Amino acid sequence: MTFRTVLLCSAVCFAFPLQAHAEAPAPQQSSTDTSTQTSTRTSTASTASDETGNAIVVTARRLDLARDSINPSLGTSQTLVTRAAIDVQPGGANNALSSVLLQAPGVSQDSTNNGEVHIRNEHGNVQYRLNGVTVPQAFSGFGADVDPRIANSVEILTGALPAQYGLRTSGVVNMTTRTGTFGLGGDVGIYGGSNNEINPSASFTDSFGATNVFLSGSYLENDLGIENPTPDRAAIHDHTEQWRGFGYASTLLGSEDRISAFGGAAIGRFQIPNQPGVTPEYNYLGQTDFDSTKLDQNQRQDTWFGVVAFQHSGDRLNFQIAPFYRYAKAQFTADPNGGTLMFNGTDSNLTETSYASGVQADASYALGDSHTLRFGLFFQNEVSRSDSVNRVFPVDNSGAPQSSDVPIVIPVAERVLGRTYSAYLQDEWKLSDTLTANYGVRFDESDAQVNQYQFSPRFNLVWTPGEGTTLHFGYARYFTPPPLTLIGKGTLAAFDGTTGAPEVQADGPIRAESDDVFDIGIQQKVGDHLTLGVDTYYKIARNLLDDTTLGGTQILAPFNYAKGHTWGVEYKASYNNGPLNAYFNMARGQQKATDIVSNQYLIGADDYAYIANHYIYTDHSQKLTMSGGASLNLDDGIGKLKPAVDFIYGSGLRKDDPVGGIPNGGEQSPYIQVNLGLAQDFGYDKDHAWSLRFDVINLFDSVYEIHDGSGVGAGQPEYGPRRSFFVGLHKAF
Numbered sequence: 001m002t003f004r005t006v007l008l009c010s011a012v013c014f015a016f017p018l019q020a021h022a023e024a025p026a027p028q029q030s031s032t033d034t035s036t037q038t039s040t041r042t043s044t045a046s047t048a049s050d051e052t053g054n055a056i057v058v059t060a061r062r063l064d065l066a067r068d069s070i071n072p073s074l075g076t077s078q079t080l081v082t083r084a085a086i087d088v089q090p091g092g093a094n095n096a097l098s099s100v101l102l103q104a105p106g107v108s109q110d111s112t113n114n115g116e117v118h119i120r121n122e123h124g125n126v127q128y129r130l131n132g133v134t135v136p137q138a139f140s141g142f143g144a145d146v147d148p149r150i151a152n153s154v155e156i157l158t159g160a161l162p163a164q165y166g167l168r169t170s171g172v173v174n175m176t177t178r179t180g181t182f183g184l185g186g187d188v189g190i191y192g193g194s195n196n197e198i199n200p201s202a203s204f205t206d207s208f209g210a211t212n213v214f215l216s217g218s219y220l221e222n223d224l225g226i227e228n229p230t231p232d233r234a235a236i237h238d239h240t241e242q243w244r245g246f247g248y249a250s251t252l253l254g255s256e257d258r259i260s261a262f263g264g265a266a267i268g269r270f271q272i273p274n275q276p277g278v279t280p281e282y283n284y285l286g287q288t289d290f291d292s293t294k295l296d297q298n299q300r301q302d303t304w305f306g307v308v309a310f311q312h313s314g315d316r317l318n319f320q321i322a323p324f325y326r327y328a329k330a331q332f333t334a335d336p337n338g339g340t341l342m343f344n345g346t347d348s349n350l351t352e353t354s355y356a357s358g359v360q361a362d363a364s365y366a367l368g369d370s371h372t373l374r375f376g377l378f379f380q381n382e383v384s385r386s387d388s389v390n391r392v393f394p395v396d397n398s399g400a401p402q403s404s405d406v407p408i409v410i411p412v413a414e415r416v417l418g419r420t421y422s423a424y425l426q427d428e429w430k431l432s433d434t435l436t437a438n439y440g441v442r443f444d445e446s447d448a449q450v451n452q453y454q455f456s457p458r459f460n461l462v463w464t465p466g467e468g469t470t471l472h473f474g475y476a477r478y479f480t481p482p483p484l485t486l487i488g489k490g491t492l493a494a495f496d497g498t499t500g501a502p503e504v505q506a507d508g509p510i511r512a513e514s515d516d517v518f519d520i521g522i523q524q525k526v527g528d529h530l531t532l533g534v535d536t537y538y539k540i541a542r543n544l545l546d547d548t549t550l551g552g553t554q555i556l557a558p559f560n561y562a563k564g565h566t567w568g569v570e571y572k573a574s575y576n577n578g579p580l581n582a583y584f585n586m587a588r589g590q591q592k593a594t595d596i597v598s599n600q601y602l603i604g605a606d607d608y609a610y611i612a613n614h615y616i617y618t619d620h621s622q623k624l625t626m627s628g629g630a631s632l633n634l635d636d637g638i639g640k641l642k643p644a645v646d647f648i649y650g651s652g653l654r655k656d657d658p659v660g661g662i663p664n665g666g667e668q669s670p671y672i673q674v675n676l677g678l679a680q681d682f683g684y685d686k687d688h689a690w691s692l693r694f695d696v697i698n699l700f701d702s703v704y705e706i707h708d709g710s711g712v713g714a715g716q717p718e719y720g721p722r723r724s725f726f727v728g729l730h731k732a733f
Contacts, residue, residue: 056210056252063258064176066313067320070164070364070374071132071174074428074438075460075472077159077521077535077570079104083178085581086148088631088644090677090695093149094191094199094728100148101173102648104156105535105570105585108625109648110706111227111718118620119171120158120537121566121591123546123713125480125513127168130175130262133307136326136356136380137168137483145266145303149201150216150246152176159519159537160474163424163440163458164362164376169478169515177248177262179214183207186733193726194697195234197222210252217245225270227718231703236293238273242266256313263306272297275717280342282393282499283405287338295339299555300331319363326356330555334391341391341407345499348390352555354484356382358420370430374440378422384484386414392500402499410494418448418484426458436462446481449509454479468525480513482545482558492601502601504608510598511543511560521570529577539566544593546618548602549715559602561611564593564618582630591621607663607712617654617664619713624651624670639689640681647674656710664711671704673697673720691730698723 081100086093089103098117101107110116119126128135128145135145148154157165157172165172186204191197201218225240243265250260278292309322334340334347341347358380365373390410393402426440438460445453456477463471495501521535544564547556568589575582592615596603603611610616629646649672657665679693701723709717 056207059252059255060179060212060250060258063252063311063313066318067132067311070318070320070362072162072428073155073157074162074436075159075462075474076157076161077105077472077519077533079156079572081154081156083152085631086151086154088581088633088642088677088679089629089646090644090675090697091726092677092679092693092695092728093147093151094189094201094726095148097146097148097154097173100151100154101156102627103583103585103629103646104158105572105627106158106568106587106589106625107156107171107627108620108622108650108653109720110620110653118622119156120568120587121589121618121621122170123618123620125168125170125545127165127172128175129172130307131177131260131309132174132320132362133309133322133324134167134360134378135305135307136324136358136382145244145305146175146246146264147218147244149203149218150175150177150214150248150264152178159472159521159535160458160460160476160517161478162374162438162460163426163442163456164374166378166422166424166442166444166456166478167420167480169476169480169517177214177246178203178205178216179212179248179250187730188733189728189730191693191726191728193695194724195222195224197224197726199728212248212250214248215246217243219243224721225268226273227706227720229273229275229709229717229719231705231719231722233722236274236276237271237295239271240269242268258311259309260311261306261308263304265305266301266303268301270299270301272299278343280339282342282345282402284338284342284407285405287342287405290337290339290342292339292343294337295335295343296337297335297340298333301329303328316366317363318365319361321359321361323359324357326354328354328356332555338407341393345401346390346392348388350386350388350555352384352386354382354384356380372428373425374428375425376423378420380420382418382420382484384416384418386412386416388412390495390500392495392498394498395501396497408498410498410500412491412494414491416448416484418446418481420447420481421445434464438462442479444479444481446479446512448481448484450511452479452481452512454512454514470523472519472521474517474519476515476517476519478513478515478517480515480545482510482512482560503605504600504603506600508560508598508600510558513545513560514542516540529575531574533572534569535572536569537567539564541565541593543597544618546593546713548713557599557602559599560597561593561618562595562597564591566591579633580630581633582628584628585626587625588623589621589625590623591618592616593618603712606661610663611712614662616662616712619654619664619707619711621664622650622653623667625649636680638680639683642677642679642681644677644679645674647672649673653707653714654711655708655714664713666710668705668708671702671720673702673704674699689732691732693728693730695726695728696723697721697726 101117106120108118153176155174184206188202191199199220203216205214220242228235246264248262274293274295276293280290305326307324311320330352332350360378362376391407394404396403422444424442429437440458442456458476460474517539519537523533525531541564544561547558570587573584594615626649631644634641651670652668654664655666676696676699681689681691683689704720706718707714
């Protein structure tokens with residue numbers, strides 16, 4: 001029997017472990033203060049008043065806490081963003097999820113309209129979890145599958161992660177969903193303003209005995225769906241329409257068991273924005289000129305996912321087993337009048353689809369007062385299809401850019417199958433009242449273009465030498481499988497003798513990334529209101545994964561650097577005193593890599609030759625990143641007045657060196673973006689109050705460029721948003 005067979009059989013049998021009874025032990029507390037999260041759950045549960053209702057509430061809350069204790073964040077660097085913090089920031093829950101993530105240290109922006117951020121200067125490699133369950137990610141580049149409206153809290157974990165966290169490891173975003181209030185309720189809202197934005201939303205909660213239901217939906221339409229490639233206020237051909245929906249239902253099966261189901265959909269239509277004044281390089285059917293502002297390129301992106309979870313909480317044993325499914329489709333259509341072909345020498349009508357299904361099982365078992373074992377399994381089966389109709393021009397040896405203005409049509413159809421198998425075992429050992437060790441091992445196997453596997457040791461040590469002081473040290477070995485959204489090996493020959501032939505005729509197979517990560521940090525409470533922290537890290541990478549846009553499309557394709565290293569130091573501070581809440585983050589870091597060893601055809605010949613023998617900055621490496629904000633919660637006689645301000649600062653992502661020709665050898669100019677928000681709640685019953693808000697994004701109208709389109713791994717030029725004004729009205733019931 002193979003190891004993979006053992007994993008699959010074990011996952012099926014996972015739901016029938018040793019019998020256990022009575023109450024679950026209190027969950028382990030991480031170094032981050034979780035009292036806000038706990039009190040939020042208590043307040044939302046307190047609406048039930050009858051004896052049966054109270055019993056249901058208490059049982060559900062205990063199961064929530066037991067679920068969280070299965071996957072603790074011991075020894076990591078953590079940032080917890082509560083529901084109150086989400087609502088009060090400029091834009092509130094109308095923001096993209098990326099705006100919430102930018103409140104954490106070491107998170108830098110990149111295409112924030114599309115949900116792209118970099119955590120610790122990594123490209124992607126972010127794991128998203130809902131209620132502790134990993135949700136398989138779809139294609140990167142066009143928005144998150146969920147928005148902050150569904151979140152009760154968002155926790156961002158970085159550093160040397162414990163063994164239960166694998167596969168995507170630059171950061172773990174764990175969202176605890178709003179699960180209802182055990183009573184009829186909900187809210188409706190409308191938000192909009194600049195860029196012709198309109199954004200209605202609604203949610204609904206109810207309960208039926210021991211069954212609890214939460215539903216949420218939103219629609220977004222504006223004229224800035226993708227970052228503007230020009231510094232102008234209005235983008236050209238940049239309309240978007242986006243729909244998101246989410247549903248959650250759970251029911252108690254006695255005092256120790258619960259079954260829940262949740263799922264959602266994200267559907268987006270995007271116009272690809274245009275740049276004026278660009279001159280075509282090719283002729284098409286006798287046509288020699290094309291107005292670049294008239295290009296009509298579009299992309300559609302659909303994602304559907306669903307999870308069913310069974311949870312048991314006993315006196316020693318807690319476990320959750322969760323089968324999941326995800327379907328995703330990305331479709332890019334080139335300009336139907338040949339404009340894409342005239343500018344790029346090639347165009348593609350490309351459709352990628354991905355089907356993923358699997359199961360995740362996690363458990364904890366208390367051996368006594370000093371030891372808690374945690375163990376789990378993960379399996380995923382994914383099928384990715386790529387179908388494209390490509391048009392290119394023929395070329396000959398004359399040196400002319402094309403030998404005919406009549407395009408050649410080259411269809412390409414590919415199918416890639418990938419399977420992932422994982423298992424882990426670890427022990428949380430309480431050495432003393434002030435010292436805790438968490439050690440374990442994880443096994444991962446990726447069977448796709450290349451079959452690879454790795455055993456990964458993990459170790460964390462947390463010391464609390466005095467009141468308010470927490471030190472942590474950790475080491476983790478990581479294994480990150482590549483995404484399956486790629487053009488497979490063997491298709492390059494079809495483009496020989498055409499304008500679609502790449503400069504580098506190599507397509508080495510994409511490989512999994514393997515890392516060694518070291519992390520050490522300290523957190524100190526100063527008095528009753530101020531918390532300070534510093535965290536340092538260093539990563540050694542083999543087969544470092546990166547992405548770049550695929551041809552003229554907006555779909556990302558991966559490649560590997562043979563070696564890379566990342567280092568950084570993060571500082572954070574938070575202050576909470578009555579109506580005032582404030583935070584500040586600063587991070588200094590960099591990432592460098594060398595020698596591209598897979599999908600080399602995605603890179604230009606000169607860049608490829610240089611990188612083969614030199615370390616370069618990755619395009620998403622930023623030296624200095626800062627963020628901060630403050631908010632007040634004031635009683636003004638008619639309700640609550642909530643002014644808020646936040647900002648982000650970046651020293652600039654990478655671009656090509658304009659003098660020396662070094663790939664990614666230059667930096668974009670530094671920038672700062674300040675946002676202002678003002679919300680007024682009318683009435684003091686938060687479950688039935690009206691709320692009016694006014695927000696200004698980029699208050700000082702800072703004009704800054706995120707990317708200029710140059711560099712290895714960068715796409716088209718992108719500018720940050722210009723000053724924008726928004727107003728919203730929200731009613732809870």
